[in-house]
Amino acid sequence: MALSRFEYVKQFEQEEKLLPNSWIVVRIDGKGFHRFCNVHSFSKPNDLDALQLMNLAGMTVLQEFNEIAIGYGQSDEYSFVFRREASVYQRRRDKLVSYVASLFTSAYMFHWTRVFDGRSIAMRYPPSFDARAVLYPTDENLRDYLSWRQADVHVNNLYNTTFWNLVASGLSNSDAEKRLQGTLASDKNEILFSQFGINYNNEPIIYRKGTILLPKSVLSSEGKKQRLIVPIFEDLISDAFWAKHPEILDKKAKTDELYDLGENEAQPVVRYQLEVQERRKAGMSKSETGNSLLATDHS
């Protein structure tokens, strides 16, 4: 069969390569997640398990690509920042965007049972995500991008927290909407405090700030240094954050420095990675553990 007669059609593939020496942000967005959340009875305004599932999927992407400097997730979106010098897939746009979307999706489904088993939420239909790649030429542009996403979660979460408290107190959805029309942040803070006794700043920081994922060196229980993808809950708009984690912008910054997990050791993302390592150490062959997410090759 004359393969060669048809092979000319390969010329029509136009592989755009992303500009070198620029930050590449690949951002994942849930498709139709409003409905997906309803069908699966996710809590409102925030479902902690659903957020942790997003974090586990984000972790998988960071494990796959060692050229990701930082991951940032909030709501049904996740941003992955590839280093300026990243050479993954020769920076081919289609491949990068589609593979990150696919990998995130499959990891989200793979971890579903682990996360929702306690609540017996069966997956009713498969979720999906789209992705886009955006280039940022300077460190300042990149910081502003991440600040934009973190400011966004703040604005939305303050609104949603107030909205759902109003609804819980008996207002209809449309009445709650009307009540909030034209209100400033301070007004919403005031409603929360005076009407519901809620100090917004005491709300869980994962809801207010989203989740930052960073690769860090941590000390194992046996005192051995190891690399983990670590979830961090901090204000990344401030300079302090960037001074504290210099390796994000500068990969040569000391990254072998030990990071103290503190209370984040209890985070599902950390617990999962430690568990996988335990099983490995216990001498179970990879083929028996099914924890292959840590070992996925990308060819």
Added chain:
Amino acid sequence: MALSRFEYVKQFEQEEKLLPNSWIVVRIDGKGFHRFCNVHSFSKPNDLDALQLMNLAGMTVLQEFNEIAIGYGQSDEYSFVFRREASVYQRRRDKLVSYVASLFTSAYMFHWTRVFDGRSIAMRYPPSFDARAVLYPTDENLRDYLSWRQADVHVNNLYNTTFWNLVASGLSNSDAEKRLQGTLASDKNEILFSQFGINYNNEPIIYRKGTILLPKSVLSSEGKKQRLIVPIFEDLISDAFWAKHPEILDKKAKTDELYDLGENEAQPVVRYQLEVQERRKAGMSKSETGNSLLATDHS
């Protein structure tokens, strides 16, 4: 929080829109599927269940996009051909490529249990796929693209069938490789016939030609006309195929004509769709059936 101060970063998004009035092919490719097949003990050279799982995932993509004229799958790849006039996502490249990859991936995982339950093959780690979009300006180019993929499966499958029969007969992999070096198609046909009594042309057509997916109107058991995604196993290189299915190239060609499923009624892709309809007709609420793949909105 000054969302607006950071919003300028949105300008950096450059949304490429695919040229109007051209065929868009989105092709999915398995990532690292050599290893994935080994880990999950797929049969060689072809695993029928694994191919049917690919078909079920392909079916999901065709159900989601009514602007797909034809789907074509072989090995660990699947091509989806969007019509010239398709306006999906305003033809934005990133969105189209990433969403198809994500949707295919989640459908592949969703249908896994259904397909592999009989064989008790548990998913050991999540699969993933990348995708690319390619434009074809003319009908001839599009036909040549599909012919290229079908010629490719022929070449590969003839080789693989001979190779694995040689290996099964006792040759080492490298000896089998050497045996086949420099052989023509006719040589391989001869080896298969003389050494293993295999007439290659009698091998299952799904292995030799791959799977074509088309939306067709078929008659239900109650005699009602309905639209189904139908798997078809034919030579698409010949003109006859295009004369028989004129609606692929010309969406105005009579598509309400009834298509006779014939023996393909037994194909998993058909059985699955009929089953879902049965359950619906049985008055079971959608929320009880979990068959939501058919009802996924895309927002």
Added chain:
Amino acid sequence: MALSRFEYVKQFEQEEKLLPNSWIVVRIDGKGFHRFCNVHSFSKPNDLDALQLMNLAGMTVLQEFNEIAIGYGQSDEYSFVFRREASVYQRRRDKLVSYVASLFTSAYMFHWTRVFDGRSIAMRYPPSFDARAVLYPTDENLRDYLSWRQADVHVNNLYNTTFWNLVASGLSNSDAEKRLQGTLASDKNEILFSQFGINYNNEPIIYRKGTILLPKSVLSSEGKKQRLIVPIFEDLISDAFWAKHPEILDKKAKTDELYDLGENEAQPVVRYQLEVQERRKAGMSKSETGNSLLATDHS
């Protein structure tokens, strides 16, 4: 000097190649030609010499690229249609767009004196043009593109002819503008006819339809067949035009058929080419004639 230390910057060049097998239209547009026309006292609404100068520049571009199927000029714009299969500069966008703009510009300046000498219009400042490349996947799209430009010259020229006749009759510019506000084509025809005795359809066709440039085989005075860039003034919206010049859409259509120049032999574009040939035949060395436009290599 370490050239190599800096050479990595070449990687930043991203050479977009235009989709194969699609028509490429490169359209030239005059920059600030409103002012340029005023400064050089071009007649209104049409200056025949200025249009002929555009045609001479267009001719130069067709002489340079034998992959141009048709050129079309009107007002201060010119469209050049490269064949589907054109391989010029490997279809690199930047190179094609910039070189056509540059070549058109230099030819426009080069022919200035020839055209305007009689009227002693000195070039007061150099003109410039920008260019864009647009892809059309089908013959129908290409025809519609050219029809769009020819419909545009009709609409503009009818308006301008009426407007400047009104102004010539004593109206101020703004009064003429008001007079024409909301008028239909038929109204303008009526004004021209009843007020100025002008039958618009008798206006020079070059003003009403623009100029089409085609490479044609014509008979020289000595009866020898030769290829010339021929200016043609016809309605290209009708099917008749395309039936009459089949080689535009199909390069295999008989193009050695002799074309009868008719009265267009008097067109400057034709006269110039014949003159150059005369001088060549007269044995004058190329270096004495200065007619090197015909001999420009493109390396």
Added chain:
Amino acid sequence: MALSRFEYVKQFEQEEKLLPNSWIVVRIDGKGFHRFCNVHSFSKPNDLDALQLMNLAGMTVLQEFNEIAIGYGQSDEYSFVFRREASVYQRRRDKLVSYVASLFTSAYMFHWTRVFDGRSIAMRYPPSFDARAVLYPTDENLRDYLSWRQADVHVNNLYNTTFWNLVASGLSNSDAEKRLQGTLASDKNEILFSQFGINYNNEPIIYRKGTILLPKSVLSSEGKKQRLIVPIFEDLISDAFWAKHPEILDKKAKTDELYDLGENEAQPVVRYQLEVQERRKAGMSKSETGNSLLATDHS
């Protein structure tokens, strides 16, 4: 005439906009200049007048775009560096690339007579140039780009100077080529010195380093501050250059500081600009001076 029926073809225009906040380099290259130089008998290895003509054309481009931070010319190429924040034509690639090519070409032709009159070199055929746009995300990348071009002129000029001296001394072209095969820079310096008594470092700097064009504030003869495009001949690879001209990388750096032209006042680029101003001051109307290059609007 139904303009609207055809207007849909506008959708096929895909206007790529260059990534914001990145340096844009538009580089012009002479088309077929090897032949162009021969036909017009330019001196070898360098023709000072021809280089000055390039500089006058470069000056015109800098006068047109106040968002150009630096121009750099050598041989038959010229680079124009648009500032990171440049918003010219909304950073549309086609428009920028084609217009710069066109403007450079027309200025080159416009100044031809001024430059070559003394030598009575008539333009035998019009020159043309192509252009490309390249993005550089960081200041360091931009400096490396310019260093690359300046290192290139050094390498080429040292070779050419030695080559043409060998030829002038009686070697055939191919013997001179052989003589230089495999030689290092030091070897060429040695040949020049020992064989021709030439100290390469004493060769005119414009040949060795190319021409840098910068907008500077200079003092007029009447002591008034004015902006001029100033030709500068310096090593731009060294840090010293960037410290001396901080306004290139940082447009907020004091640019009202007076720049001392020194001996560069005699450069044709400077003389031309001063002359134009003289004529203006002398009360001659613009329309009489023909110096309209300084006044070109871009609409």
